[in-house]
Amino acid sequence: MLDTTTRTAYNEDHAMFRDTVRKVFEQHMIPHLARHEEEGIVGREAWKALGDAGMLCPTISEENGGLGLDFGYNAVIAEELSYIGSSAGFTLQNDITCNYFERLGTEEQKAKYLPGMMTGDVITAIAMTEPGTGSDLQGITTTAKKDGDHYIVNGSKTYITNGQNADVVIVVAKTDPAQGAKGTSLILVDAGTEGFERGRNLDKIGQHSADTSELFFNDVRVPQSNLLGQEGRGFVHLMEELPQERLSIAIGCQAGAQRAFDEAVSFTKDRKAFGGTVFEFQNTKFTLAGLAAELQVGWAHIDWALKRHIAGELTTAEASAAKLWHTELQGRVCDAALQLHGGAGYMNEYLIARLWRDARVTRIFGGTSEIMKEVISRSL
CATH class of the missing domain: 1.20.140.10 (Butyryl-CoA Dehydrogenase, subunit A, domain 3)
Structure with a gap:
């Protein structure tokens, strides 16, 4: 158990929340760690258990139906998850994608995705890395070209955390390739959209319980209302x-x-x-x-x-x-x-x-x- 007696970043409310996190992990994660490693994925039952306990996206504002807690609560979850030796993708949703949806999403997008993200019914991913680009995000080649009131998305992504589980993916794509980084936008692609395919769950050295995937976009047609944030400001x-x-x-x-x-x-x-x-x-x-x-x-x-x-x-x-x-x-x-x-x-x-x-x-x-x-x- 992590010793938090000398910590200075947390208050009594954080400590009470930590007790809840430990109890949830004790019941729903620790007994299943070996299975998660063997199967290469954390099942939705664990996501639902965390959602029921208020452990998914706790920073979402009350205005948007959330708990409105500070990032310290996210940190408690991240610490305890890492300490038990799990690489589950909860922190990706809590610490990364959650902010994108709440900060950049339209009212319609927030109403569609945020409730499920908090309950564990909606699992998210963000697709940045491509087979030919690593840290250089400006070099991505995935495109989202306008066609009427839609975008047509083409390209491939790799090393995508939550790739197998994801119900919706934030895809980093070029809406105007001639503009370089300034032509980059964020496009939401829902699972099941025609032309969107998941590749294999990648065979990694470690972090076996994290489903990490290749994703393929072949003439994926999504409405322009799936733009997250402003066009051209994705980077x-x-x-x-x-x-x-x-x-x-x-x-x-x-x-x-x-x-x-x-x-x-x-x-x-x-x-x-x-x-x-x-x-x-x-x-x-x-x-x-x-x-x-x-x-x-x-x-x-x-x-x-x-x-x-x-x-x-x-x-x-x-x-x-x-x-x-x-x-x-x-x-x-x-x-x-x-x-x-x-x-x-x-x-x-x-x-x-x-x-x-x-x-x-x-x-x-x-x-x-x-x-x-x-x-x-x-x-x-």
């Missing part, structure tokens, strides 16, 4: 959401690193070697002591960044720095924790193996560590 809309997206990743990474550390402490105190426990070796204690110091700094930084974000003050550079630092920290902690497990760490029956596998991609998705350094450098 701007994406950039506006980056601070929260990158902070969300940082929060999950910090909690995942903490779980890896806790697993290492527990294992080394129990593992016998040379007449004592592995924990009693100076190398073990010194390694763990160094990691404990880094984790202490990490939690202090997460709380600082979280409070700044809730106050509307976290900058893109600061959020990028948070993602850079906490993803790299997670990599170091998970690797050291696996090493302290010895051969057992390489066995999938131990949680540390999953934590180590799942951690690797965090330095890639949401913007690579190298891109984070580029963004930070622009603010210097």
